[in-house]
Amino acid sequence: MIDLHYWPTPNGKKVTILLEELGMPYRIVPVNIGRGDQFTPEFLEMNPNHRMPVMVDNAPADGGKPLAVFESGAIMLYLAEKAGKFYPQDLRGKAEVNEWLIWQMANQGPKSGECGHFRRVDQKEYGDQTYAITRFTDEVNRLYGVLNNRLHKHQYLAGGQYTIADMICYPWTVNWKFQGQDIEEFKHFKRWFEEMGARPAVQKGMAVGAELSVDNTKLPPEEQARIRKMLYNQRARPVPA
Template sequence: MIDLYYWPTPNGRKVTILLEETGLPYRVVPLNIGRGDQFTEEFLKLNPNHRMPAIVDHDPTGGGAPIGIFESGAIMMYLAEKAGKFWPQTLREKYEVTQWVIWQMANQGPKLGECGHFRRLGDTQGDQSYAVRRFTDEANRLYGVLNNRLYDRRYIAGDEYSIADMISYPWSVGWKAQGQDISEFKYFKRWFDEMRARPAVERGMAVGADLSDDPAKLPPEELERRKKILYNQRARPAPEK
């Protein structure tokens, strides 16, 4: 059994899509990031970066003690290797997939996240027009990267569906909030529509749909507390020896 420390965000949904595609047994451990569950001492032992998702595999290949893994890209690689699916292990094919997994972690996820952040922020913290323009344009560039990649192949890493597709899809679902029009990217849109129609993708995207809080029902002081937790973090002091 795999314990998945999870909240329904794009980074969490990458992993639930893969788990649904592989059929590996898993249990969701809700980690309410607005409430601050990611900062508990118990979770920091699993992920010193205090971010979700993270997993604990209680039945690792080859036996032995449970294995804990954080960072969604590493989790995707681990689970795909464990299942023997969606991450080919021959040299050329393996690194064709791997480079796009890392592209998503280093480019698509962070830049689209910043795009959404500044577009939601509006003028509540002063003039954000440069940041909004900067990250909206970068989001557009990244959709163009995928569009150009997909014009002559069915999936991101070639003709075979892989973790490169699963890791990239959840972040692209928010294209409207990112200020984009995916009808401009016809090859990307063809891929997007195919991904959305996969039953396991639909199931993975739906995991935890009942967990999220409705911001409209939270008091102003709680909303302010959550903003500080999510957006104004600084270094956590190291323990004294």
């Protein structure tokens, strides 16, 4: 059994999509990031970077004690290798999947996250954000272009077969409108996007934890301020005494 310490964000949904595609039994352990569950000693023991998701394999292949893995890309590699699916083992196929997995972690995820962050900043409170909004909206547009050009030549990101490379990228594209993009600009990406969204396991994975979602804009102003203070502009945590 897999325990997935999870909150319904794109980084969590990458993993639930894979688990659903694999048909692998798993249990969701909610990590309420608005409440600060990711900063508890128990969570930090599993992930010193205090971010979800974290996966715990209660039956690792070596027969040892439960194994905790953090970082969504590392989790997906672990699960795909454990199951022997969606991660080719030939030299060139593996290299292609690894490229797109790391591309997503280094480019698509961080830049899309910054794009969303600055596009929702209250400019009355924090001042003019035009430069940051333009910078990250344009960068996300460039990244959609990278996907579009790749999918012009190939059915899937790693070539002719559906892999974890597709699963890791998809959740960060569903909010393309909020990212200031026009999906009609990228017809090859749109074809892939629609094919991905039609897969039953993708639909199930994306829906996991829907009941946990909270619309922060509907919270009292003081609660919104508390969450922003906790989540944004974090600095280094001191070493425990």
